[in-house]
Amino acid sequence: AQSVSQHNHHVILSEAASLELGCNYSYGGTVNLFWYVQYPGQHLQLLLKYFSGDPLVKGIKGFEAEFIKSKFSFNLRKPSVQWSDTAEYFCAVRNAGKSTFGDGTTLTVKP
Amino acid sequence: ETGVTQSPTHLIKTRGQQVTLRCSSQSGHNTVSWYQQALGQGPQFIFQYYREEENGRGNFPPRFSGLQFPNYSSELNVNALELDDSALYLCASSSDISGEQYFGPGTRLTVT
Numbered sequence: 001a002q003s004v005s006q007h008n009h010h011v012i013l014s015e016a017a018s019l020e021l022g023c024n025y026s027y028g029g030t031v032n033l034f035w036y037v038q039y040p041g042q043h044l045q046l047l048l049k050y051f052s053g054d055p056l057v058k059g060i061k062g063f064e065a066e067f068i069k070s071k072f073s074f075n076l077r078k079p080s081v082q083w084s085d086t087a088e089y090f091c092a093v094r095n096a097g098k099s100t101f102g103d104g105t106t107l108t109v110k111p
Numbered sequence: 112e113t114g115v116t117q118s119p120t121h122l123i124k125t126r127g128q129q130v131t132l133r134c135s136s137q138s139g140h141n142t143v144s145w146y147q148q149a150l151g152q153g154p155q156f157i158f159q160y161y162r163e164e165e166n167g168r169g170n171f172p173p174r175f176s177g178l179q180f181p182n183y184s185s186e187l188n189v190n191a192l193e194l195d196d197s198a199l200y201l202c203a204s205s206s207d208i209s210g211e212q213y214f215g216p217g218t219r220l221t222v223t
Contacts, residue, residue, distance in 0.1 A: 004153075032209050044154075044201070044214040051210075090153050096208045097167025099144060101153035 002027045006091050006102035013081050014110050021076040021105050023091030031093040033074045035065055036101075039087045047089070050074065061085070083111045115215035117202050123221045124192050132187045132218045134202030142208050143185040145177060146201040148217070154201055160185055161208050189220075197222045 007022035025031065035047040048059025055067040065076045074091060086109045091102040116135045124130050136143050142161045146154035156169035160179035174190040183204070189196055199219050203212035 006153075034211060036214075043216045044203075046211050046213075049211050092153075094209050094212075097159060098169065099146075099156045099159070099167075099212070101146075101155070103151075103153045 002031070002093060002095070002098060002100045004091055004093055004100050004102040006089075006105050008105045009103070010106045010108070012108045012110065015083055016080050017109075019076070019078040019081050019085075019107070021089055021091075021107070023074045023076065023102060025072050025074065025091075025093045025100070027072075027093060027095070029095060031095045033065075033067060034092040034094065035059065035063070035074075035076050036090045036092060037087050038090070038104075044090070047076070081107070081109050083109050085109050115202060115204050115213050117200075117215040117218050119218060120216070121219045121221075123223065126192055126194060126222055128192050129188065129190045130192060130220060132189075132200050132202075132220070134185045134187070134204075134215060136183045136185065136202075136204030137213050140204035140206050140213070141183055142205045143179055143183065144203045144205070144212060145185070145187045146203065147171075147196075148199040148201055150198075157187065159208065166208060192222045194222050196220065 004025045033050040036044045037047045050067045058064045088104045090104045144159040145157040148154045159167040163179045176188045179185045199217045201217045202215045205212045
């Protein structure tokens with residue numbers, strides 16, 4: 001069975017702090033990996049994705065993620081967060097025919 | 112380019128009733144997935160349709176069924192509603208069966 005685990009349920013940071021959100025998945029085959037973000041009052045939108053190639057992928061708004069195959073991890077990072085990054089972040093895996101999301105991490109950035 | 116739209120926005124039903132939720136996919140997308148999102152949880156995959164055929168299903172009972180039409184819009188039908196079916200139902204479309212998905216705003220279903 002395919003599963004996704006996000007280690008942090010709620011993270012609180014001050015502006016300019018660095019961010020790393022953990023994501024681990026379990027699946028024996030090939031999957032595509034995603035991070036989605038949901039800003040307050042808005043619907044889910046794609047932050048970044050990994051299909052193949054360079055394991056370090058860059059997304060919108062300065063976010064990046066690193067795929068480490070041996071650890072089944074796809075952690076999200078940002079060097080310096082802003083107040084506008086306050087949102088809920090979801091890690092997801094997808095293969096042909098099935099998608100699995102983690103339970104999300106709520107990020108609160110204090111100005 | 113029109114995004115993913117869903118209707119209705121909110122819905123209140125009584126236990127035992129049936130409900131149909133609708134989704135219009137983004138232009139050019141042939142794959143639609145449906146998710147159930149309970150409060151405080153991530154989206155739970157219900158099923159996926161690709162070119163009018165169901166090609167993937169999560170751990171949901173058969174009373175959750177769906178359709179995809181030739182224009183790639185989709186319906187989610189839930190029969191014999193239970194209180195635990197109260198949730199936000201999300202529709203997402205994509206241009207293939209494993210790529211990035213574009214989400215609609217969701218339909219909030221309340222079962223009383």
